[in-house]
Amino acid sequence: MKAIAGPLGVNRRSLLSAPALLSMPALLRVTSALAQDPNSQLPSWNDGPAKQAIIDFVGATTERASAKFVPPEERIATFDQDGTLWVEHPMYTQVLYCLERVPAVVAQKPELKEREPFKTVLSGNREEMAKLSLHDLEEILVATLTGMPVQVFEGEAKKWIETAKHPRWKRLYTELVYQPMLEVLQYLRANGYRTYIVTGGGQDFVRVYSQQVYGIPPEQVVGTAAGTKYGYDKDGKPFLTKEPKLLLNDNDAGKPEGIHLEIGRRPRAAFGNSTGDRQMLEYTGAGDGARLMMLVLHDDAQREYEYGPARGLPDTKVGTFTQELYAQAMKDCWTVISMKNDWKRLFAFE
Amino acid sequence: MKAIAGPLGVNRRSLLSAPALLSMPALLRVTSALAQDPNSQLPSWNDGPAKQAIIDFVGATTERASAKFVPPEERIATFDQDGTLWVEHPMYTQVLYCLERVPAVVAQKPELKEREPFKTVLSGNREEMAKLSLHDLEEILVATLTGMPVQVFEGEAKKWIETAKHPRWKRLYTELVYQPMLEVLQYLRANGYRTYIVTGGGQDFVRVYSQQVYGIPPEQVVGTAAGTKYGYDKDGKPFLTKEPKLLLNDNDAGKPEGIHLEIGRRPRAAFGNSTGDRQMLEYTGAGDGARLMMLVLHDDAQREYEYGPARGLPDTKVGTFTQELYAQAMKDCWTVISMKNDWKRLFAFE
Numbered sequence: 236m237k238a239i240a241g242p243l244g245v246n247r248r249s250l251l252s253a254p255a256l257l258s259m260p261a262l263l264r265v266t267s268a269l270a271q272d273p274n275s276q277l278p279s280w281n282d283g284p285a286k287q288a289i290i291d292f293v294g295a296t297t298e299r300a301s302a303k304f305v306p307p308e309e310r311i312a313t314f315d316q317d318g319t320l321w322v323e324h325p326m327y328t329q330v331l332y333c334l335e336r337v338p339a340v341v342a343q344k345p346e347l348k349e350r351e352p353f354k355t356v357l358s359g360n361r362e363e364m365a366k367l368s369l370h371d372l373e374e375i376l377v378a379t380l381t382g383m384p385v386q387v388f389e390g391e392a393k394k395w396i397e398t399a400k401h402p403r404w405k406r407l408y409t410e411l412v413y414q415p416m417l418e419v420l421q422y423l424r425a426n427g428y429r430t431y432i433v434t435g436g437g438q439d440f441v442r443v444y445s446q447q448v449y450g451i452p453p454e455q456v457v458g459t460a461a462g463t464k465y466g467y468d469k470d471g472k473p474f475l476t477k478e479p480k481l482l483l484n485d486n487d488a489g490k491p492e493g494i495h496l497e498i499g500r501r502p503r504a505a506f507g508n509s510t511g512d513r514q515m516l517e518y519t520g521a522g523d524g525a526r527l528m529m530l531v532l533h534d535d536a537q538r539e540y541e542y543g544p545a546r547g548l549p550d551t552k553v554g555t556f557t558q559e560l561y562a563q564a565m566k567d568c569w570t571v572i573s574m575k576n577d578w579k580r581l582f583a584f585e
Numbered sequence: 586m587k588a589i590a591g592p593l594g595v596n597r598r599s600l601l602s603a604p605a606l607l608s609m610p611a612l613l614r615v616t617s618a619l620a621q622d623p624n625s626q627l628p629s630w631n632d633g634p635a636k637q638a639i640i641d642f643v644g645a646t647t648e649r650a651s652a653k654f655v656p657p658e659e660r661i662a663t664f665d666q667d668g669t670l671w672v673e674h675p676m677y678t679q680v681l682y683c684l685e686r687v688p689a690v691v692a693q694k695p696e697l698k699e700r701e702p703f704k705t706v707l708s709g710n711r712e713e714m715a716k717l718s719l720h721d722l723e724e725i726l727v728a729t730l731t732g733m734p735v736q737v738f739e740g741e742a743k744k745w746i747e748t749a750k751h752p753r754w755k756r757l758y759t760e761l762v763y764q765p766m767l768e769v770l771q772y773l774r775a776n777g778y779r780t781y782i783v784t785g786g787g788q789d790f791v792r793v794y795s796q797q798v799y800g801i802p803p804e805q806v807v808g809t810a811a812g813t814k815y816g817y818d819k820d821g822k823p824f825l826t827k828e829p830k831l832l833l834n835d836n837d838a839g840k841p842e843g844i845h846l847e848i849g850r851r852p853r854a855a856f857g858n859s860t861g862d863r864q865m866l867e868y869t870g871a872g873d874g875a876r877l878m879m880l881v882l883h884d885d886a887q888r889e890y891e892y893g894p895a896r897g898l899p900d901t902k903v904g905t906f907t908q909e910l911y912a913q914a915m916k917d918c919w920t921v922i923s924m925k926n927d928w929k930r931l932f933a934f935e
Contacts, residue, residue: 308796308802385845438846438849439849442849446658452658453848453849453850454847454848454849454850456849460846462842462846463841463842463845463846464838464842465838465841465842465864465868472871473841473864473867473868473871474871475841475842475845475868482832482833482846483832488814488815491813491815491823491825492812492813492814492815492825495735495813495825496788496810496812496813496832496847497804497846497847498803498804499788499789499792499803499804499806500803500804514815514823517823518815518823518825521822521823521824
């Protein structure tokens with residue numbers, strides 16, 4: 236008989252053959268201890284201050300005897316997505332989606348074919364596309380993200396995310412999630428935390444894959460959101476249409492505002508990687524009791540990318556990790572996660 | 586020794602004295618069967634089509650072998666508040682809160698004292714107050730619900746809700762919740778449903794007491810919502826201010842729109858009592874598989890109030906149960922709950 240290893244790597248036959256050593260209650264204690272051991276739950280993290288900050292926070296807020304104990308219903312942890320949970324270079328994944336949707340939109344509205352910025356996008360000239368202004372980009376987002384029924388959008392986004400690949404790794408974007416962060420999500424949930432994504436990206440877009448990729452259900456995704464409009468199809472069946480009306484710009488101050496709108500509680504822990512996450516971390520830190528604020532620093536040119544203060548250069552672009560943000564992190568005792576030093580492994584496929 | 590009846594009405598002594606009849610596993614089966622028995626969980630409901638519709642729906646969607654089985658993550662039930670979960674007459678509770686806040690607002694802004702509609706409210710003349718226009722009312726809502734830090738508002742609302750009493754029953758508004766609906770909330774939750782409030786009332790207002798009164802946490806309250814604005818106090822501590830900028834009018838079509846914004850899933854069950862809930866019920870019913878749509882009909886002049894089609898009169902006021910809504914309920918097979926016939930008991934204090 237071949238021994239079958241259980242989910243915890245425990246040899247099934249050895250358990251069965253040693254009932255005196257491992258009675259059921261003893262086994263329960265062993266598996267429970269394994270489940271509680273943070274080291275077994277954060278295997279892609281190197282030992283160091285970042286890993287320790289996570290473990291200390293979870294310990295302090297979940298041990299009943301702790302002065303910093305947090306009741307389960309208040310255990311909320313929020314995560315930025317782009318650059319915090321998955322790769323954001325060379326471009327936000329959702330912006331790529333929008334650019335790649337342009338031909339389909341133009342096919343339905345041929346009058347856009349000769350109009351800018353659509354003409355440039357259709358040309359496929361990457362150099363010219365890189366020169367598009369923020370206003371051009373907004374026009375593309377509106378054309379590709381609004382004007383259709385919610386269900387139609389969800390179907391299109393799902394199809395795309397299941398096939399589109401990153402130019403560098405030639406892998407699905409959903410494979411380019413950071414394994415150490417998946418472990419943090421899981422570790423927090425195992426300790427009674429509800430994990431939320433709070434993203435500058437589109438709320439409807441991220442909700443399409445959040446459960447499958449992060450184990451986060453749609454109702455725990457807060458993101459940039461446009462309004463919808465209720466109406467009826469020709470058979471009288473109601474449906475919602477995505478409208479070009481911005482309800483929530485979930486960046487910068489919009490993050491705490493979005494958290495208040497859709498969650499209504501101040502997070503206990505918040506994770507980000509850029510100036511767009513600053514206010515979310517400030518807001519989290521302004522609450523009393525134990526709080527955990529962390530920023531992912533992209534300082535790993537070899538395994539991923541190196542940008543922001545890691546390069547020693549001032550970086551004033553929106554959505555990046557600036558010198559100023561780094562200085563605030565030091566002043567406010569936020570923990571900076573060095574991809575290079577703190578992460579043993581970046582991706583699950585490695 | 587006096588026998589102590591347990592929470593399930595089981596006589597404690599009889600259990601202890603008959604160990605052979607009720608061993609622990611057998612006891613577990615018994616209590617489990619009791620927990621599953623809908624009749625024990627809906628004690629304030631009379632037998633009838635409304636109670637049966639609830640029991641049938643829960644059975645069909647939670648039994649694994651059922652063709653209409655719904656996976657736990659999709660079990661979402663939404664409830665209107667005013668008139669569905671608690672008394673809405675003679676006035677929405679939150680409107681009363683706003684009217685009663687006027688003196689405090691005027692004390693801080695004396696220039697409002699001689700200005701309408703504040704002058705009329707300060708006069709306390711109920712007849713004149715009843716004549717205030719919708720525009721007047723909006724001005725009062727803006728003055729009393731916005732312009733202050735979120736936490737200040739929460740403190741004020743909490744203090745009010747803990748003391749203000751209904752003119753008819755002379756009891757706290759939070760005591761005027763319908764016991765049969767509390768049982769439905771609990772019964773659904775016991776069967777894996779997450780219960781949400783989807784209210785035309787203020788989201789921030791209802792969140793102040795939703796956990797304590799309904800067992801519904803703030804993140805499961807969707808309501809009419811104003812924007813907030815992130816800022817810093819003089820010590821540099823960040824806080825959110827309630828702004829006079831409407832983000833979501835959570836009435837009528839705003840209900841499915843708000844559900845999409847803050848939940849991102851179509852409900853499986855929806856409960857309302859007025860035209861303001863029509864679109865929420867339509868949207869719920871437009872999904873496939875088993876769905877439950879219910880409307881509370883206020884036809885009990887003696888124990889509560891009688892209004893809407895129960896009086897046999899057309900009623901075109903916003904937020905009421907019109908003849909037209911009644912006809913739609915019949916056509917679309919929504920279940921109408923008759924307070925008079927379906928509810929054995931209205932309030933917990935009875």
